[in-house]
Structure formats: C-alpha cells, structure tokens
Amino acid sequence: MTTITYVEAHGQAVTVDVADGWSLMQGAVANGVEGILGECGGSCACATCHCYVDEARIGELPPPANNELDMLEDAAAPRRSNSRLACQVKVHSAMAGLIVHLPDRQQ
Amino acid sequence: MTSPDKVVIVGAGQAGLQTAEALRGMGYAGAITLLGAERCGPYHRPPLSKSWLAGEIAAEQLAMRSPDALERKGIALRTDAQAIGIDIGKRLVRLADGGALSYDALVLATGASPRMLDIPGRDATGVLALRSMEDAQAIAQRMALCAESNRPMVVVGGGFIGLEVAATARKKRIAVTVLEAAPRLLGRVLAPTLSEWYAQLHRWHGVNLVLNARIAAFETGADGQVCGVQMNDGTLLPAGLVIVGVGVQANDGLARAAGLACDRGIVVDACARTSNPYIFAAGDCTARSTSEGTLLRLESVQNAVEQGKSAAAAVMGQERPFAAAPWFWSDQYDIKLQIAGLSTGADRWETRGEPDSGSFSVYHYCGDRLLAVDSINDAREHLQARKRLDGEGT
Numbered sequence: 001m002t003t004i005t006y007v008e009a010h011g012q013a014v015t016v017d018v019a020d021g022w023s024l025m026q027g028a029v030a031n032g033v034e035g036i037l038g039e040c041g042g043s044c045a046c047a048t049c050h051c052y053v054d055e056a057r058i059g060e061l062p063p064p065a066n067n068e069l070d071m072l073e074d075a076a077a078p079r080r081s082n083s084r085l086a087c088q089v090k091v092h093s094a095m096a097g098l099i100v101h102l103p104d105r106q107q
Numbered sequence: 108m109t110s111p112d113k114v115v116i117v118g119a120g121q122a123g124l125q126t127a128e129a130l131r132g133m134g135y136a137g138a139i140t141l142l143g144a145e146r147c148g149p150y151h152r153p154p155l156s157k158s159w160l161a162g163e164i165a166a167e168q169l170a171m172r173s174p175d176a177l178e179r180k181g182i183a184l185r186t187d188a189q190a191i192g193i194d195i196g197k198r199l200v201r202l203a204d205g206g207a208l209s210y211d212a213l214v215l216a217t218g219a220s221p222r223m224l225d226i227p228g229r230d231a232t233g234v235l236a237l238r239s240m241e242d243a244q245a246i247a248q249r250m251a252l253c254a255e256s257n258r259p260m261v262v263v264g265g266g267f268i269g270l271e272v273a274a275t276a277r278k279k280r281i282a283v284t285v286l287e288a289a290p291r292l293l294g295r296v297l298a299p300t301l302s303e304w305y306a307q308l309h310r311w312h313g314v315n316l317v318l319n320a321r322i323a324a325f326e327t328g329a330d331g332q333v334c335g336v337q338m339n340d341g342t343l344l345p346a347g348l349v350i351v352g353v354g355v356q357a358n359d360g361l362a363r364a365a366g367l368a369c370d371r372g373i374v375v376d377a378c379a380r381t382s383n384p385y386i387f388a389a390g391d392c393t394a395r396s397t398s399e400g401t402l403l404r405l406e407s408v409q410n411a412v413e414q415g416k417s418a419a420a421a422v423m424g425q426e427r428p429f430a431a432a433p434w435f436w437s438d439q440y441d442i443k444l445q446i447a448g449l450s451t452g453a454d455r456w457e458t459r460g461e462p463d464s465g466s467f468s469v470y471h472y473c474g475d476r477l478l479a480v481d482s483i484n485d486a487r488e489h490l491q492a493r494k495r496l497d498g499e500g501t
Contacts, residue, residue: 019167026168032176039408041151041169042158045436045445046408047490067443067486074490 002091002098006033006051009104018091024100025049025086035102042087044068048106049086050075054099058082061089077103111211112137114422115200117190117361118216119143120152121408122390124171125415126214126422127182133423139181140208142188142200145239148174149184153408155243156271157438160250161278166240190217193365198385212385212422215362215373216415219355219391219406224263228325233333234349237268246272249348253281258347260284261336263322265292267437269352270309274439277312284344285309286320286336288353296435296446298456298469301481305439312440325349355406357392370394372404377428379418387421389414395429407435432496434489445489448479448496460485468492 001017006028008014018027025038028049037048044067053061061084064072068088072079086100114130116123119141127139143149149171158164177184189203199207221236223229235246253260253276260276262269265287273283291302292309309316321339328334336344357372368374368382372394379387390411394402413429420427437444442465453471460467468482468489477499480492 021164022168026170030167030170030173030176032172032179037412038151039412040436041153041408042164043153043436043438043443044486045438045443067484070486071490073487074494 002093002096004091004095005097005099006036007099007101008034009102020092022091023087024051024084024089024091027091028086028100028102033102035104035106036086037106038087040087044071044085044088047071047075047085050077050079050103050106051084051086052080052082052101052103053084053089054101055082057095057098058084060094064088075103076105076107110135110137110423113210114139114212114214115208115210116141116214116216117200118218118390118392119145119149119184119186120216120218120390120411121149121171122218122392122411122415122418123214123216124149125412126216126387126389126418128180129416129419130422131180131182133419133425135419135423137211138183140183140185141177142190142202142208143184143186144189145241146187147240148172148177148186150240152238153436155240156237156268157275160243160247160272160275162247166244169240190361193361193386195365195383195386210385212387214418214422215381215386215388215392216390216411216418217358217361217392219357221351222354222356224322224351224353226322226324228327228333231325231327231333231349232331233347234325234351236351237272238355246348246350250276250279250281253347254279256347258282259345260348260350261286261344261346262350262352263336264350264352264354265289265316265318266352266354267293267435269350270305270439271437272350272352273309273314274312277314277440282315283313284315284317284336284346286317286322286338286344288320290318292316292318296450297481298450298453298471300456300458300462301469301483304462304483308440308442355391357394357404359392362386362388362392370402372402374402375414377417377430378421378426379414379429380421387418389418405433407433409434432493434493443484443486445482445486446479447482447489447492448477450479450481453478459488 040046150169192201259282326335373388450471466484471479482489
C-alpha cells in the first residue's frame with residue numbers, strides 16, 4: 001500500500017492507501033474521490049481521468065506514451081506540463097505521499 | 108413529479124451507479140437503493156475481455172466504488188438481490204428472496220444478456236459467453252486449461268467481444284479459430300477497408316479466421332465437455348473452449364411483464380423516461396426513441412453514463428436530453444480502435460493518414476454528411492471527430 005493524496009477541484013484533500021500495481025485512477029474511483037471518472041475502466045480511451053501530478057515530483061514518473069499524450073491534448077480541462085491520465089500511472093512504493101490535483105471537469 | 112422520497116434502481120452496473128451518483132450530485136437527499144443481481148458491487152466491464160482476461164490486473168482493480176465510498180454517499184447497495192417483478196399500481200419491486208421494496212421513482216438499469224446459438228451442444232460445458240465477472244472467470248479458467256493441454260479454442264462471432272478475446276488468447280499462445288457468419292469482420296460498425304485491415308491483423312497474429320462460416324453443432328464428449336465445432340460443410344474444428352460472441356439482447360423482461368412499452372429494449376425518450384411516469388430506464392437495456400422517429404439501441408459505456416445522468420435528472424423532474432454523438436472503443440493486440448458516431452447508411456469512405464504507419468482514421472460519409480469516424484491508434488483524430496459530430500448535432 002502506498003499513500004496518495006488526491007486534491008479535489010474545490011480543495012478537499014482525500015488521502016487513501018492504494019495497492020501497489022494499481023493505477024492512480026483505480027485508487028481514486030474505488031475510494032469515491034470526486035472529480036475523476038475513468039469511464040473506460042483504464043484503457044486510455046476516454047480521457048476522463050485527467051489529473052495534475054505534483055509538479056515537484058512529475059519527473060519521478062515514467063513518461064506518458066504517445067496515445068496518452070494524444071488523449072491529453074483534448075481533455076476537457078486545460079492541459080498543463082504536469083497533466084497525466086490517472087489510469088496510465090501505476091502506483092508503487094517510491095510514490096508514497098504523492099499529491100495529485102483533480103481538474104474541475106472531465107467531460 | 109415532485110422530488111421523490113425513495114428511489115430504487117434495479118441493476119448495479121455502470122448505468123445504475125451513474126444514476127445513483129448523479130442524483131446525489133444534483134442534491135437529491137432521499138433514500139437510494141441500488142439493487143445488484145451479482146455478488147459483487149459495481150465494476151468496470153470493458154477490461155474483462157482485455158487486461159483482466161490477459162492477467163494484467165486483478166479483479167479488485169475493476170471495482171468502480173468500494174462499499175465505504177457508496178455508504179458515504181448514502182447509496183444503499185444490495186448485492187445478490189434479484190428483482191423479479193414490478194407492481195406498477197402499488198409501486199413495488201418484488202425480489203427473488205420474497206421481499207419487496209416500495210418506490211416513488213424506479214430506474215431500470217438491467218443491462219443486456221449474451222445471445223446464445225440455438226444449435227445442438229449449446230449447453231455443453233465449455234461453451235461460454237462473456238458478459239459478467241463470473242463469465243470472465245469461467246473463461247479464464249478454461250483458457251488456462253487450453254494453454255496447459257495445448258488445446259485450441261474457437262470463437263463464434265467476429266464482433267468486438269469475440270475479437271478481443273481472440274487477441275487475448277493469442278497473447279497466451281492458445282490456437283484460436285474465429286468463425287464469422289458475415290463476409291467481413293465487424294461488418295455493422297467498420298468501413299469495409301477496416302474490416303479487411305482487422306482480418307489481416309488477426310491472421311498476422313496467427314488466428315485462423317473463417318468468414319461466411321456456417322456452424323451446425325457444438326460437439327460434446329461423453330463427459331459433457333465441448334470438444335469441437337461441427338461446420339455445415341462437414342469440417343470439425345477441435346476445441347477445448349468455445350466463446351459465443353454473437354451479440355446481446357436487452358434485459359427488458361421485468362419492464363415487459365409490467366406492461367411498459369418495449370421494442371427490443373425498454374423504450375425511453377431522450378430524457379430516459381419510459382411509458383410509465385414513475386419509471387425510468389438507462390443503459391444497455393434501453394431502446395431510445397430518436398428525433399427521426401426510429402429506435403436506437405446502443406450498448407456502450409458512454410450510453411450507460413449519459414442515460415444514467417438523464418435518468419437522475421428526470422427523477423428530479425428536470426429535462427436532460429441525451430443526444431451526444433456515440434463513441435466506442437476496442438483494444439486488440441497493441442491496436443486501439445476508437446469509433447465516433449454511427450456509420451449506418453454510409454455510402455462513401457475516406458482514409459486519412461497512412462494505414463501502413465499503423466495510425467490512421469477512416470471517415471464515413473453519406474453524401475457530404477459526416478456520419479462517423481473510425482480511428483486506429485489515432486486518439487487525437489478521434490477526439491476531434493467527436494467534437495465535430497457533436498457540433499453538427501448528429
């Protein structure tokens with residue numbers, strides 16, 4: 001289990017333990033975090049799990065693949081340099097304490 | 108209707124959960140009961156034929172909400188709860204365990220069930236369809252046996268489910284034959300050039316693909332286990348597992364028995380209202396009446412999500428018509444197909460991008476009107492197509 005903090009669009013922080021190997025999306029939806037949809041179930045097909053990873057730590061994550069970059073291009077909320085699709089980021093112990101900000105819209 | 112005190116939702120899949128959460132999102136403060144016939148709570152179905160079946164993720168990772176998360180939202184989930192009847196006059200849902208629940212508003216999100224083939228051997232052990240987690244577990248077990256004993260499997264139906272399962276089986280090096288009754292794969296959704304492209308893709312990955320296939324029977328051994336597929340032309344294809352993926356039918360039995368308008372699905376308007384003012388329906392179980400006066404049956408996550416939101420609004424007495432362009436996707440091998448729009452009636456196709464590059468899109472037109480876009484590993488084109496189709500009010 002790795003502790004991840006999701007900050008919902010209106011500022012509410014929710015800290016949950018996410019099992020290693022789960023995606024940031026799975027950890028958020030299973031725990032009912034607001035502002036993340038993950039409609040496609042984690043296939044990188046819908047861009048409804050857009051999130052902003054703590055800028056200071058974005059470099060610790062493996063970089064996004066081309067299809068993720070393409071999906072981010074047209075996500076509902078503005079894309080930033082720390083934008084990721086939460087379904088494409090696998091959680092592991094080195095990510096403990098990571099802060100993930102959620103946008104105000106996903107569609 | 109004024110805001111109801113008690114909402115009962117039959118079906119704890121994507122549409123049912125979406126309705127429940129959308130109600131809370133709209134400020135509904137009354138009771139919500141979500142009835143699920145399965146043992147587990149809401150889960151994502153699309154990965155069942157893909158990453159879950161491939162063994163890349165665990166069943167727990169498919170969960171859409173933990174019990175805690177539902178409780179926090181005041182959504183009472185009852186699993187293993189099968190609704191068996193609706194008493195329209197008394198506004199009651201009857202359950203298989205003998206109980207009953209009264210409602211002020213009822214939402215039917217009962218989903219759909221796989222069609223089976225009416226041929227000899229259809230009940231043999233190892234002839235399976237894929238819809239639920241339980242189905243997927245049975246298929247995974249059987250696939251493991253096939254892999255261990257080096258036995259081939261046969262997939263009946265060259266649609267999304269069949270082809271995704273075939274692709275997953277090839278990852279496990281199981282010999283796979285896909286039997287498609289039509290002259291081309293995914294004939295109802297893809298442009299002809301793409302059907303051919305997918306046929307080549309599967310053949311390249313070692314799938315034995317038979318088009319225009321005619322099946323006579325599933326051969327059953329003395330132990331009741333399927334052992335092969337008998338074709339009309341006399342060919343016998345050995346098989347330790349047969350997957351039947353020949354489409355689904357809407358679960359509209361409850362609605363039909365209660366006298367609601369049904370036509371290959373529960374008939375709803377654009378706001379998810381049925382023919383009864385206290386009953387709404389969302390997701391794969393519905394047939395939506397369109398502005399052209401036709402009925403549209405869509406089996407997709409997007410349809411479940413959007414109709415769920417419409418149903419919640421309608422329960423609250425608000426109109427939230429759902430008319431966005433449909434979209435679908437499929438993962439096979441390392442290829443992501445994304446479809447925007449409905450291509451029925453297309454008479455002209457245009458390819459953008461280079462098919463040999465592995466990333467391109469096919470545009471479906473009827474005359475000058477864009478109907479749909481199929482994108483292969485081309486997410487950007489897909490998202491732009493969705494925006495364009497929504498803008499044109501398709």
